[in-house]
Amino acid sequence: MTEQWGAIAAVIAAVAAIAGVLLELRTTTDQAHVEHEQWLRDQRQEAYLKYADASDTAWGEFKHLVELRLAYSEDHIDDPGVESEKAFLERLDREARQAWERVSKPYEGVLLVGPPELNEVASSSRDRLSELRALAVGDASVDMYQAVEAQAKSSRDDFLVAARSVLWTAPKRPRSLRWWRRGS
Template sequence: MAEQWGTFITGGIGFIGVLAGIPVGRWQVRHQARVEHQQWLRGQQQEAHLALLDAWVTCVKEFQEAVDQDQVSVEHHLVETHPGDGWEASENRIWEHTEAISKPVQNALERVALLGPEIVDTACSQLAVALTGLSQATLLEAGGPMWPDTTACQRSWDQAEAARTAFLKACRKATRTAPEPRRQRT
């Protein structure tokens, strides 16, 4: 009879082990999925940050080229040779060009804002304000002989550089900060 109790106790311990193993196994699977998702998200964030920086550099360069003296001369020549209201046509061209320059950065900003983290979201907001400033400065006096307002353009470039620097600092901090292991609730 003592042998049967030993078998019964051994079987009971095994059964309890199986029952305890189910929640432990589920916890391990959830934890592993969470870790893999964080790794994937971190990679996506880094790609989005780099894409935004590339788009930003291109955008600022194109805004500067749009109001470059050579481009202004070309625009004024087009106004003089345009049949009808050349200034209105010039204003339309400048508006369309400004929108075309801004669009890639707006898309990249949305992607970064979607992925986070919060410190980078704040820096993205500064970039969005600077992008609006670049557009407004370029459009100031558009459709008139005083275009472009070089003072406004210079201020917007300075604001754009400050926003870019803040974004770089935020990205550097987000990238260099290791994720902290902590208990997360699902």
């Protein structure tokens, strides 16, 4: 009978050891999940801020270029102090391209860290910036510019609301902590 108690004790010890290992594995996995979620949140916050800053800067540059375009007058072409229309348009195009390039990398950063819902809003925001860029290098009227600028402001606000929603949402608990809640 003593041998049977020894075998039972050994089985109980082995089961307890296996349960301990599994619990430790689950705890380590959960901790890694939480750390990854925190890291991802930090990456998202940085990407969103860079994109918002680059977008605001480009918006200001496009606005300035549109103002220059609207103020440019062919009456001054003969004036030696005023650049030719061709040179003026080339300068506008170059400056608009440079402003656009400064938005491209931060935009790609937003697409990399997501989530998909925010990527859609960022894409809409970028489309409005593209329209502002087109007005800066093309024929723009004050009315056209104001209409596109209003849409750009709305898209920017939508982006900030979506970014805030993503950043303010608490990370989901790992599945291993929710196993007891059915349907989670």
